Amino acid sequence: MTEPRRKRGAERTNNRGPAAIPQLPLRRVRNPYPPMALLSDDQIEAIHEASLHILENFGIELMSSRALALFEKAGAKVDHATQTVWLDRGLVDQALKTIRPTYTLTPRNPERKIHLGGDTINFTLVAGPPNVHDMERGRRAGNLRDYSDLVRLAQHFNCIHLIGNQVCAPVELPANSRHLDTYFANLTLTDKAFHVSAIGRGRALDGVRMMAISRGLTLDELARDPGVTTVISVNSPRRYDEFMSDGLMAMAEHGQSVAVTPFTLMGAMSPVTLAGALAQQNAEALFGVVLTQLVRPGAPVMYGAFTSNVDMRSGAPAFGTPENTKANIASGQLARRYNLPYRTTPGSASNAADAQGAYETMMALWGAVLGHGNLVYHAAGWQEGGLTASFEKFIIDVELIQHMMEFLKPIEVNEGELALDALGRVPTGGHFFGAQHTLERYSTAFYQPLLSNWHNFEAWREAGGLDATARATRVWKKALEEYVEPAMDASVREEMEAYVAKRKEEIGAGEP
Template sequence: MAGQRGKRGGRLERLAQRAAKPAVDPCPPGQIGGTYKPLSDSDLRRIYDTALDLLEKLGIGEVPDRLHADLLAIGAIDNGKGRVLFPPALVEEAIDQAAKTFTLHGRDSERSIEVGGNKVYFGTGGAAVQTLDMDSGIYRPSTLEDLHDFTRLQDTLANVSWFTRCCVATDVPDNYDLDVNTVFALLKNTTKPTATSFTLAEYVAPIVEMLDIAAGGPGEFSKRPFMKAHISPMISPMRYGEDAVDVVYECIKHNIPISCITAAQAGATAPATLAGFLAQSLAETLGSLLMVHAIQPGYPMVFSNWPLVIDLRTGAFSGGSGETAVLNAASAQLSNWLGLPSGVACSMTDAKAIDAQYGMEKGITSIAAALAGGNLIYESSGMTASLLGASFEGFVLDDEMHSNTYRALRGIEVTDENLGFEAICNAVLEEGHFLGGQHTYAAMERDYFYPTLADRNEPRTWAENGAQDAWGRAKTKAREILSSHNPAYLTPQQEQEIRSRFNILVS
């Protein structure tokens, strides 16, 4: 046995080993979730049955005329009182025929991800109107330049699997220019899967022309769409929003995958009880699915049931609460139980600073959603101040947090080699420890994540290195990335053509 151990010699070699990336990434995106189940089987059935009852007996109001006709054509019922009712068999038909998995393409195919099943991915979302300034440490209005910078920054972060604008360019007052320049920022600065929103349906077709330019020519984008749309066609409680429904029709016409987002708030636009909230929110998100089913059965749609919480004492939105954690985990469990691609929203801290509250709230909410198997976890990077703010340092810190979460999801592989019988015998009979053994080195390469921002030094070494906190370390890294990473994912010809046809507001 002694001959099998092997040792590595030399301090320099060991230091190089520690500095190098592991041969095998111990915690890549797409780990398997679903082990955390806050709802029992009977709980799932009761919530689902209540949602079916709501759709059958209460139905959905304020149905736009075009959608009204399409819904009745597939078997929905007008109750004569301004509401459309959905028989349970129709709901189950929509679920059965829904897309269960589909690809979110990146312009770089190596960055595409498969949505659905039990794989977990962290990504972004949000519409922060303020940015945490890295120089002053104080919030200021978000700008178009910030959006470009956030897009460049996240392009380097392995655990942001898709990028939706995290902030609104408040210095662009015209809605059409805002939508155009948001998409341009994504095209110029990342080749990951992306997502955007459209203020009005008439903005979709011209923006698709811009996407075609980036894709290589007229009609090319729709062949392999690398941008999805975030749409909220359902207004809680239980009614459709006409402008958003119109956007859905246009996106389906142009083959843009969609996330249909329900964002009810407990105690305000949905019941304060968690079970009642889940029943209404599920019914509303099923209402979005029924809309898609009426337009084009099986169309790629992320079932984005996002339970949001308010502080019932003040009415303020609360993104970092324990209730947010368990509600979004339960939402992911419900969606997965139905076999639908799930989208939830977690890691939306209420903290304004990058402090202990920030870390605690992001950690508990994001890992709960991941353990429950949320396929796409939105708002999970860089968001602060109850979604009012976005932070460059936050993006960097959250990326490292996600690596730890993925490592937890990966779990423990029990194999003959990993059980280490021979390694234990060698250590006990020879040197009395496991340091330097080949079994240990193999595990070091394969099984452990080594953070670059979290400080594991002893207090004296930490003090000698400047006693820096996580906020400071993340700020340094964010600045390094922004000073060095200036991608040009549009060719000069593509950019020139876009600028000649659209009002692009950055030089």
């Protein structure tokens, strides 16, 4: 791991003057409003019954001999030749009795602990794109330098609660060991919880062990107080590949969080109808939930949803559509049906950090919030349908997230807020600018944006006439200047460096 370009916290001073980027303080974000219900109770039960029919009669392909053996031992019907499992409702019901409706993830900084389940909502950095983009350098292959800067931005902004899996893939590094470099970046450049790769048992365990090292814990201690999570992407329709299955089992075995997430694009990987796609999604998600509980009863698991549609003219994925938004809300109803924490996603298919990118993301974000998502994945920086991590889109999304956080703050109604004294003192036809009530509150009364420009046209033009995307470039560059690397004990860093070196040697020798 090369020396970070930013100075570490002990070497930085006076970085937050009056001109620092305005942002909301670190806080646990709660959704105090009732969840929206697009589906009636009868409709939810119809989808539930349809998903059980899929599990009992159509089956799920499971490409892992160990997982097949677990299901067979539990009483499921298993065909080893076709690697198919038929799961009866009794096994589903039994597994749902041991799940945890809420749990926490504790990173190396316990002040950054995140709560999953209930009314808490968390937002994450984009994860997985092979490309990266900004307005000054253009679109390029993912690399460790950009990866590190995106992670620094995630650390800098309080509204990002969790680091996703490989913000952009550092393709210049060996594919079989680059996860070690990204884990090291996550743990040294931030002190937040992060997502580990579950492409096989080895990658998952490396993330678990490195988090344990950063916290000075044994694996048994970490199992009792988990610190990392992963997403198990189902190969829809109805297939769990070997790597995902083994990664799921490794995480569950070590008591770490798993979000089982079918990728159900209506018209391609699932039926073209929303009800049919939800039934398939639900069956695939329940199957993974059951597997986590067969491995370790009580293992932390989330209900993941990623249902959207394709453009039927081209077959290209579409996100932030009305159908996607409805799926985000309805999936929340299904998650609550099983008393599971809920992972969802806002997204956009736009190829640029433009108006389309913003309105599609906000549309899907509303679905995530109204559906009471607990983990809003890919919340900042997602562009081009997930193929690119964008610096400008990251800033635009942070603005959207902070707007949503302020919207979620309940309205206060009390003597001071009702302002009867001010109303009585300001004459008819007067104004409230100079009222004492206003003067006492003017600096904190309203949300202060980090990106929006509210100047009149002449003032805006005189300042350069920059649109939101151009202003976003300035913001991310300034945020990197303000970034402070969180302190880490030198002995802990050395232990992690030694672990990374040892694992790279083992992987190079052909070990998993």
